[in-house]
Every structure is written in structure tokens, then in C-alpha cells.
Amino acid sequence: MKQTRLPEKPDAKSPAGADIRFIMDGPTGNMIHSTVPVGQTNRATRHRTVHEFWHVLSGHGQIWRSDDSSQRVVDLEAGVSIDIPAGTAFQYRNTGESVLQFICISMPPWPGDDEAEFVDMRDHLEAGSGYDKVIALHRTSSPPLDLLNERMIQACADRVREEEGDVRLLFDATGALTLGSARPEKSLRELDPEVLARSYAINAIGPALLMKHFLPLLPKEGRSVFATLSARVGSIGDNGLGGWFAYRAAKAGLNQLVRTASIELARKNPAAICIALHPGTVKTPLTENFAKTGLDVQEPAVAAERLVNVLTSLTPADTGGFFDQTGRPIPW
Ligand SMILES: NC(=O)c1ccc[n+]([C@@H]2O[C@H](COP(=O)([O-])OP(=O)(O)OC[C@H]3O[C@@H](n4cnc5c(N)ncnc54)[C@H](OP(=O)(O)O)[C@@H]3O)[C@@H](O)[C@H]2O)c1
Numbered sequence: 001m002k003q004t005r006l007p008e009k010p011d012a013k014s015p016a017g018a019d020i021r022f023i024m025d026g027p028t029g030n031m032i033h034s035t036v037p038v039g040q041t042n043r044a045t046r047h048r049t050v051h052e053f054w055h056v057l058s059g060h061g062q063i064w065r066s067d068d069s070s071q072r073v074v075d076l077e078a079g080v081s082i083d084i085p086a087g088t089a090f091q092y093r094n095t096g097e098s099v100l101q102f103i104c105i106s107m108p109p110w111p112g113d114d115e116a117e118f119v120d121m122r123d124h125l126e127a128g129s130g131y132d133k134v135i136a137l138h139r140t141s142s143p144p145l146d147l148l149n150e151r152m153i154q155a156c157a158d159r160v161r162e163e164e165g166d167v168r169l170l171f172d173a174t175g176a177l178t179l180g181s182a183r184p185e186k187s188l189r190e191l192d193p194e195v196l197a198r199s200y201a202i203n204a205i206g207p208a209l210l211m212k213h214f215l216p217l218l219p220k221e222g223r224s225v226f227a228t229l230s231a232r233v234g235s236i237g238d239n240g241l242g243g244w245f246a247y248r249a250a251k252a253g254l255n256q257l258v259r260t261a262s263i264e265l266a267r268k269n270p271a272a273i274c275i276a277l278h279p280g281t282v283k284t285p286l287t288e289n290f291a292k293t294g295l296d297v298q299e300p301a302v303a304a305e306r307l308v309n310v311l312t313s314l315t316p317a318d319t320g321g322f323f324d325q326t327g328r329p330i331p332w
Contacts, residue, residue: 030109032110053104066089067089076100144156166217172227173229200253207257218265218272271316
């Protein structure tokens with residue numbers, strides 16, 4: 001028989017990024033206490049063999065879970081329990097104003113950090129794309145990068161210039177479809193000027209400011225790439241369905257900004273490539289409730305691998321283009 005007390009300080013970090021304290025272990029499972037700081041989003045992860053049960057003690061957050069048959073996002077708050085079966089992709093974050101705390105039971109006992117596989121773009125770039133170093137900037141990184149704050153974007157670019165020098169690949173994976181409670185419009189009647197402006201701010205102006213501050217970091221000689229995730233629904237030529245006004249228009253604006261920036265970039269960096277990419281339909285929080293049956297809905301890891309392959313195959317002649325996840329051009 002064992003008895004333990006909650007350690008004062010965390011014992012370790014989980015592969016996804018939570019601070020963890022070991023509470024109990026036995027031959028059939030183990031139990032940990034996890035905390036996620038305010039504002040933190042942990043890495044999208046999948047466990048190979050271990051099942052987990054979570055019980056939330058305090059704070060507010062959200063978790064996205066996705067398996068072969070379904071995906072969903074649920075709120076995490078005191079009293080809520082969830083399970084994470086082996087093989088389920090999941091990502092969670094603290095959305096509240098205090099630390100998010102939960103108890104996590106793993107069965108069988110956690111075998112070691114090789115148990116977790118990551119499902120984001122960064123892992124694929126780190127794994128085999130030939131880049132020496134991958135730097136991930138986001139709203140909770142240090143320094144933080146918020147697309148709605150140009151000073152933050154500039155500070156991030158300055159820091160990368162000072163500490164790293166030249167950058168060979170800039171990959172922008174940001175964007176938003178649902179803005180707060182505003183779901184994509186089905187009809188002109190639903191147009192809201194504030195939602196149109198917010199969608200443009202995140203999906204077009206933010207990436208434009210990334211280009212303004214980060215494209216000067218691309219080396220003047222040799223191949224380099226700036227890629228931003230647009231969406232096929234931003235194609236004007238391909239729009240046969242209508243609806244989703246704010247998102248479509250903002251992505252169409254993004255495509256024009258990429259095209260225009262590519263022309264200026266080509267004068268200074270003839271070997272640089274500046275493109276918009278459609279990742280295909282991917283199981284992420286963005287597509288929850290929107291991925292229609294019959295579509296090829298990809299796991300994030302599969303989409304990331306395909307996008308890395310497209311990035312690797314592009315040549316300077318492709319600059320200014322709009323491509324899908326197989327490398328095929330999409331009409332404007
Ligand atoms: N999923 C699809 O099927 C699909 C299809 C076509 C196109 N796309 C495009 O692919 C891109 C990525 O989408 P996703 O499916 O991966 O969606 P997601 O899981 O919702 O990711 C969106 C990302 O954008 C970041 N972001 C949002 N607002 C930001 C801000 N103000 N400053 C900094 N970062 C911000 C989010 O950061 P936090 O983590 O901090 O919230 C998150 O990392 C988007 O441009 C989307 O339009 C996706």
C-alpha cells in the first residue's frame with residue numbers, strides 16, 4: 001500500500017507541454033497531476049499505446065480530440081472528466097484566467113516519452129526536411145506573436161534576425177474560420193461588418209504584416225520560401241457554392257497580397273518563392289462541424305507531411321502561386 005502527497009514543484013513537463021507532478025504508480029497504471037499556465041496551448045499529440053482518463057480540478061480550457069470516426073472540442077472545467085483512448089489525436093489549451101489543473105490516469109503505466117507522437121507541421125519540418133533549426137512563434141511563445149499586433153510581429157522578426165540571421169523557410173499556419181460566436185455566413189442577410197473586418201484582420205492583414213517584417217530575413221541568394229496557409233474557398237474562380245463571405249473574401253485578399261509581395265520579392269531575391277497553400281480538409285479545431293462527409297478529411301500529421309513535400313518540390317518559377325496539398329495550382 002502507498003500514500004503520497006502532491007509535490008510542491010512540478011517533477012517534469014509532459015510531451016504536450018503541461019507541468020506534471022507524479023502522484024501514484026502501480027503495475028496497471030499511473031496517476032499524475034497536470035497544470036497548464038494561463039494562455040498556453042499545448043502541442044497536438046497522439047499516444048501510441050496508452051489510454052488516459054482526465055478529471056478537471058480547476059480553471060477553464062478546451063480540448064480537441066480526433067479519431068478515425070469523429071472529432072470534437074469540449075470545454076474543460078471543474079468536475080468534467082474525459083478519456084483519451086490510445087491513437088486519438090488531441091490538443092488542449094487554457095482559455096481561462098487561472099491555471100488549468102487536472103488529474104490524469106494512464107493505463108498501462110506511461111512507458112516513456114517515445115509514447116507520444118506529435119501531429120503538427122513543426123515535427124515534420126524537424127524530422128526530415130533538412131533545416132538546421134525550427135523556431136515556432138505563436139501567441140504564447142517567447143517572444144509572443146499575435147497577428148493583430150504589428151509591434152509584436154516586428155519584435156519577433158527583430159529577435160530572429162539578431163539570434164538566427166538568415167531564414168530559409170517561413171511557414172505561416174495561422175487563420176480563423178469561426179470568430180467567437182460568429183459562424184460562417186450562409187446568406188448575405190447574415191453579413192456583419194465587424195466579423196468581415198475581424199476575418200480580414202486575421203486571415204489577410206496578419207499574414208501581410210508577417211511578409212512585411214519577415215520577408216527581409218530571407219537570404220538574397222539561394223532558394224528560400226515563404227508559404228502561408230490560405231484556403232481553396234478563397235479562390236474566386238473556383239467558387240461555385242457561395243456562402244462563407246468573410247472567410248472567402250479574406251482568403252481571396254490574402255492570395256492577392258501574396259501575389260503582389262512575390263513580385264516585389266522576385267526583384268530583390270530572384271531565387272525566393274512566395275506562395276499561398278491550401279492544406280486540403282484537415283481534422284483540426286477549425287473544421288469541427290464543417291467537414292462535410294465525402295470529403296477526404298486528413299489527419300493533421302498527414303496534411304503536414306504533404307505540405308512539407310510541396311514546399312520541397314517548389315522552384316522559383318512557382319513564386320506568386322496558389323497550390324493545393326498535392327502541389328497542383330488552384331485558380332485565383
Ligand atoms: N483545417 C482545414 O481543413 C483547413 C482547410 C483550408 C484552409 N485551412 C487554413 O489552414 C490554416 C490553419 O488552420 P487549422 O485548421 O490548423 O486551424 P486551427 O487549428 O484553428 O489553427 C489556427 C491557428 O491560427 C492561430 N491564430 C489565430 N488567430 C491568431 C492571432 N491573432 N495571432 C496568432 N495566431 C493566431 C491559432 O493560434 P492559437 O493556437 O493561439 O489559437 C492557431 O494556431 C488556416 O489559415 C486555415 O484557414 C485549414
